[in-house]
Amino acid sequence: MDKLHISVSPHIRSKISTSSIMLDVAISLLPAAIAGCIIFGLSALAVILACIASAVLAEFVFNVITKRTQTIFDLSAIVTGILLALNLPANTPLWQCVVGSVFAIIIVKCIFGGIGCNLVNPAMTARVFMIIAFANLSTPAYPLDAVSSATPLAELANGESVNILDLFLGNIGGAIGETSALALLIGGIYLLCRRVITWHIPVSIIASVFVFSFLLDGFSFTNALAWILSGGLFLGAFFMATDYVTSPATSKGKIIYGIGIAVITVLIRFYGNYPEGVSFAILMLNILNPYIEKASKRKLFGGKKYD
Amino acid sequence: MAFYLKGVKLPHRKNTANSPAVELPPVRQVTIPTSMHIGAPAKIVVKKGDQVFVGSLIAEAGAGLSSPVYSSVSGTVNSVAELLLSNGSTCEAVVIDSDGQMTLDSEIVPPQVNSKEDLIDALSKSGIVGLGGAGFPTAVKFKTDKQIEELVINGAECEPYITSDTVTMLTKADLMKDAIETLVKYFGIKKVIIGIEKNKPEAIANMQKMSSETSNVEIKVLPSVYPQGGEKVLVYHTTGKIIPEGALPIEVGCVVCNCTTIAEIGKYLKTGIPLVSKVVTVDGDAIANPKNVIVPIGTLIKDVIEFCGIKSEIAKVLYGGPMMGISVTDLDKPVIKNTNALLAFTKAEAKVPKTTACIRCGACTNHCPFGISPVAILKSYKANDYEGMKKAGALLCMECGCCSFVCPAKIPNVQNNKLAKLSLRNEPKKEVK
Numbered sequence: 001m002d003k004l005h006i007s008v009s010p011h012i013r014s015k016i017s018t019s020s021i022m023l024d025v026a027i028s029l030l031p032a033a034i035a036g037c038i039i040f041g042l043s044a045l046a047v048i049l050a051c052i053a054s055a056v057l058a059e060f061v062f063n064v065i066t067k068r069t070q071t072i073f074d075l076s077a078i079v080t081g082i083l084l085a086l087n088l089p090a091n092t093p094l095w096q097c098v099v100g101s102v103f104a105i106i107i108v109k110c111i112f113g114g115i116g117c118n119l120v121n122p123a124m125t126a127r128v129f130m131i132i133a134f135a136n137l138s139t140p141a142y143p144l145d146a147v148s149s150a151t152p153l154a155e156l157a158n159g160e161s162v163n164i165l166d167l168f169l170g171n172i173g174g175a176i177g178e179t180s181a182l183a184l185l186i187g188g189i190y191l192l193c194r195r196v197i198t199w200h201i202p203v204s205i206i207a208s209v210f211v212f213s214f215l216l217d218g219f220s221f222t223n224a225l226a227w228i229l230s231g232g233l234f235l236g237a238f239f240m241a242t243d244y245v246t247s248p249a250t251s252k253g254k255i256i257y258g259i260g261i262a263v264i265t266v267l268i269r270f271y272g273n274y275p276e277g278v279s280f281a282i283l284m285l286n287i288l289n290p291y292i293e294k295a296s297k298r299k300l301f302g303g304k305k306y307d
Numbered sequence: 308m309a310f311y312l313k314g315v316k317l318p319h320r321k322n323t324a325n326s327p328a329v330e331l332p333p334v335r336q337v338t339i340p341t342s343m344h345i346g347a348p349a350k351i352v353v354k355k356g357d358q359v360f361v362g363s364l365i366a367e368a369g370a371g372l373s374s375p376v377y378s379s380v381s382g383t384v385n386s387v388a389e390l391l392l393s394n395g396s397t398c399e400a401v402v403i404d405s406d407g408q409m410t411l412d413s414e415i416v417p418p419q420v421n422s423k424e425d426l427i428d429a430l431s432k433s434g435i436v437g438l439g440g441a442g443f444p445t446a447v448k449f450k451t452d453k454q455i456e457e458l459v460i461n462g463a464e465c466e467p468y469i470t471s472d473t474v475t476m477l478t479k480a481d482l483m484k485d486a487i488e489t490l491v492k493y494f495g496i497k498k499v500i501i502g503i504e505k506n507k508p509e510a511i512a513n514m515q516k517m518s519s520e521t522s523n524v525e526i527k528v529l530p531s532v533y534p535q536g537g538e539k540v541l542v543y544h545t546t547g548k549i550i551p552e553g554a555l556p557i558e559v560g561c562v563v564c565n566c567t568t569i570a571e572i573g574k575y576l577k578t579g580i581p582l583v584s585k586v587v588t589v590d591g592d593a594i595a596n597p598k599n600v601i602v603p604i605g606t607l608i609k610d611v612i613e614f615c616g617i618k619s620e621i622a623k624v625l626y627g628g629p630m631m632g633i634s635v636t637d638l639d640k641p642v643i644k645n646t647n648a649l650l651a652f653t654k655a656e657a658k659v660p661k662t663t664a665c666i667r668c669g670a671c672t673n674h675c676p677f678g679i680s681p682v683a684i685l686k687s688y689k690a691n692d693y694e695g696m697k698k699a700g701a702l703l704c705m706e707c708g709c710c711s712f713v714c715p716a717k718i719p720n721v722q723n724n725k726l727a728k729l730s731l732r733n734e735p736k737k738e739v740k
Contacts, residue, residue: 005623005657006636008722010708012317012467012629018663018715074663116664116716249669298678301312302539304552306697 018115022075024196028187029082029239035183036176040090044176048085050094054101055081062110076115080104083123083239086177087232087279088130089137096134100126120286121243124236128279156217156226164222167229178232188238197242200251204258205237205265212266233265236278246286253296260285260292312540312676314532315709317630319506320467320590328474328586328599331614333407337380337605339365340390342398343643344436345443346372351399357384360412361603362580365401368431374444374644375434378412379583379603380405393626393633393640400641403605417579426493433575434582434644439472439536439565440627442645445572448555448562455496456560458487459545460569462503462510463529463536466628469648471586474599475567476503476510480517482573483566489576491523499524500545501566506531533630534707538563540676552703567647582644589615591650593622602642609638612651623657625650630708660717671710671720677703681710681720688727693734701727 036044059077063070071077084100104126109118131137155162166172170180177184191197206228213227214220227233241247241261248257261281268277285292342348347369359365359378366376382405390400418429430446437443439461449455460483464472475483487499501518503511505528518524527545529535539550541563548559556563564572571582583604590597595616602611608624625632626646642649665682672680679700687695701724710720 004621004635004637005654005659006634007623007657007659008719008725009632009634009706010630010712010721011623011625011632011634011652011657012712013660013717014315014713014715016713016715017660017717018666021666021668021715071664114664116666244666244668249667249672297680298672298675300552300679300700300703301543301677302549302551303677303700303703304697306694 018074018076021196022079024191024194025079025239026075026082028190028194028196029079029086029177031183031186032086032177032180032235033082035170035180036086036090039170039179040176044090046094047088047090047092047097047176048082050097051085051088051101052078052081054098055084055105058102058105059110062106066110068114071114074115077105080109080122084126086235087123087127087175089174090176092134092137096130096137099133100130103129116245118245120283121240121246124240124279124282124286128283131274131279156223156230162226162230164225164229167226172230174230175232175235178235181229181234184234184238188234191238191242197238198251198254200254201242201247201258202234202237204255205241205262206233208259208262209233209265212262213269216266216270227269231269231276232278236261236265236282240278241282241285246289248289248293248296250293250296250298253292256292256296257285257289260288311530311532312543313674313678313709314534314540314676314707315674315712316531317465317467317533317712319531321470321473321506322468322590322597323470323588323599324473324507324509326470326598327478328471328601330601331603331606331611333380333405333409334603334606334610335407336385336402336404336607337603338388338390338400338402338607338639338641339376339379339605340392340398340400340641340643341366341376342392342396343376343442343604343645344374345441346374348398349373349376351387351401353384353401355384355386358382359384359403360410361583362412362415365403372444372447374436374446375432375581376401377434377581377583378403379605381408381410382406390641391636393635400605409603411580415579417577418575420489420493420576423493426489429576430572432581433572435568435571435575436582436644437565438567438571438585438645438647440631440645440647442643445564445568448557448564449490449494451557453557454560455494455557455562456498457546457562458490458496458499459542459556459561459563460487460499460501460566461536461538461541461563462501462507462514462566463541464507465504465531465533465535465537466630466632466648468590468650469588469628471588471599471647472566473507473510474586475570476507477513479570479573480513482570482577484517484521484573485577486569486573487524488521490572496562497523500527501525502527502529502535502541502545504529504531504535533709534676534705537676537705537707539705585642585644585646587611587642587646588648589651590648591625591652592656593617593619593651593653602646604644605641607638608635608640608642608649611642611649612638617651619653621651622654623652625652630712631706662718663716665716665718668715670713670715671718674709674713676707676709677705679704679710679724681718681724684727685720685723688723688730691730693731696727696731701731704728
């Protein structure tokens with residue numbers, strides 16, 4: 001008999017791994033991606049593929065050049081690529097997609113030490129970077145069969161009424177993945193069922209935005225509903241804000257974090273210059289996350305006080 | 308109680324739950340170590356060539372915390388050898404050639420117990436230690452000036468595969484009842500609670516039947532969530548009391564004993580036969596016929612697993628369950644007092660997954676019964692920050708393994724926590740300025 005294998009307990013491990021989690025996230029984004037392709041046509045598919053390919057390639061090349069362990073098989077670069085694409089309008093020039101993906105992977109993630117070490121969400125930060133860097137991105141794409149008009153958020157900000165059903169199905173202007181609340185909800189529920197995420201962050205964000213919008217927008221139930229269904233709130237709440245690396249670990253922390261995102265989102269939407277506040281709100285709370293984590297640590301069971 | 312402590316749901320794999328224990332056919336030789344418990348090793352009182360019987364004293368308790376050791380077979384002492392233990396240290400062991408007769412020592416008589424002191428003396432002489440795995444000498448647990456409010460009996464058996472405690476609860480209820488009644492009588496214990504995970508309905512039914520025949524015994528059915536049988540977890544879930552960090556259960560008026568320990572106490576009080584054999588669950592994907600085996604202490608692992616049949620090539624063998632069990636270096640190691648299972652795995656099951664980067668998902672903290680953050684401990688450990696390690700809960704950790712089990716990046720969190728504890732043990736004394 002060969003020598004016996006020696007290792008430290010435990011000797012069994014759960015089947016869940018980083019790559020299985022990332023695969024689940026990628027699957028959960030499929031409904032939104034498909035909805036985007038139906039609503040906006042083939043140009044949406046081109047943007048999605050360009051973002052995924054450039055994100056994975058950027059990580060591959062970075063790891064080769066810096067002689068680090070190859071990490072593309074953890075699938076996180078694919079998730080970053082899809083998330084970034086879903087945050088971009090379908091008419092984004094492909095070269096801009098590549099610049100954005102490379103920024104997300106290299107500048108936001110790899111330079112800080114790779115997966116798990118980034119301070120802010122790569123896809124989110126790249127989106128904010130692109131909004132600021134490329135002026136053309138502020139005019140959104142519109143559904144294939146629609147007449148060009150303002151985005152629902154702009155309409156809401158101007159006090160106009162919007163069609164709730166269109167908002168829910170996604171038949172409106174905006175980024176590829178943010179228009180169909182229905183598709184995002186399907187993906188979000190998938191993540192909840194697979195226990196990749198817990199309800200705390202999405203529910204606290206969406207519920208708080210609903211309440212704040214209700215209070216600030218004339219106590220109108222319909223308007224409050226429109227505020228939560230538009231502007232990528234579902235995309236942000238289910239898929240971006242729940243990024244493990246940049247969000248708190250405990251339930252308490254998650255709820256504080258979610259409410260924080262809702263507050264900033266609503267403040268930007270109602271009082272800021274940008275019609276859309278979710279990206280900035282998540283980015284800001286990403287930066288505050290270490291402090292929220294510190295404040296929301298679990299109390300040790302029977303732990304001694306060390307001072 | 309407000310809530311249950313967290314943990315993980317594990318595959319139960321209790322393949323042997325319905326197999327009554329079978330006797331291992333006599334083996335030719337046993338190797339009985341003098342250190343099978345927490346505390347000082349026992350001192351050997353026999354020499355080469357001495358004739359011994361089942362239950363003959365071969366090593367008396369050492370100074371302080373210790374426990375005596377008895378021969379598990381009849382035969383002659385072959386030698387006294389040095390044995391490498393699974394924790395890396397060495398101790399002396401008595402090698403006995405068995406005559407295959409298993410003759411009981413003729414001097415064995417049931418102990419005379421008429422007072423608390425008699426009972427503690429009997430427990431000390433019985434050689435019984437915590438059989439759940441820790442091996443803490445049982446007599447020491449009861450040797451206290453404090454009032455024992457509750458005796459918590461651990462029948463949780465939360466580790467996968469292991470069913471030796473289930474066998475005890477199914478077949479030794481009468482011995483448990485005798486032991487409980489004697490302990491209650493002489494130590495003035497107010498309440499006895501037996502905690503059992505709900506995945507053992509037959510054991511629960513049998514214990515409920517036993518409790519109905521005596522007073523003060525309560526059966527608490529607990530969720531099948533690992534580590535239900537962890538001492539602090541069990542005490543909290545059965546009594547609602549929180550054992551503080553670094554303290555023994557008696558601090559909150561509790562004594563915790565494994566159900567098999569209680570049954571052994573009953574057996575000793577009735578017959579005077581000390582702890583010389585164990586029911587061991589033999590299982591794992593390399594074992595052809597998983598079963599519960601009654602094994603004389605000191606029997607080599609290879610003799611036990613060969614009896615159960617080896618199905619495929621063995622790559623890893625564990626003392627105990629897969630969550631907290633210790634992997635052995637070779638099959639010539641003996642079954643000791645606190646061995647409750649021997650698990651043999653093939654290469655496929657023994658594979659250790661590759662560690663990747665932490666993604667800060669928080670699963671480790673969220674599944675820790677005590678809310679410890681292994682990430683924080685590791686950070687402090689790497690920085691030699693002793694205060695940081697303590698604040699993060701390094702010394703609170705019971706090494707149950709939930710954090711390593713759930714980690715998607717397959718980080719060996721328990722191993723890191725053990726390193727942190729070790730470094731705290733060697734913490735340099737602060738200079739007084």
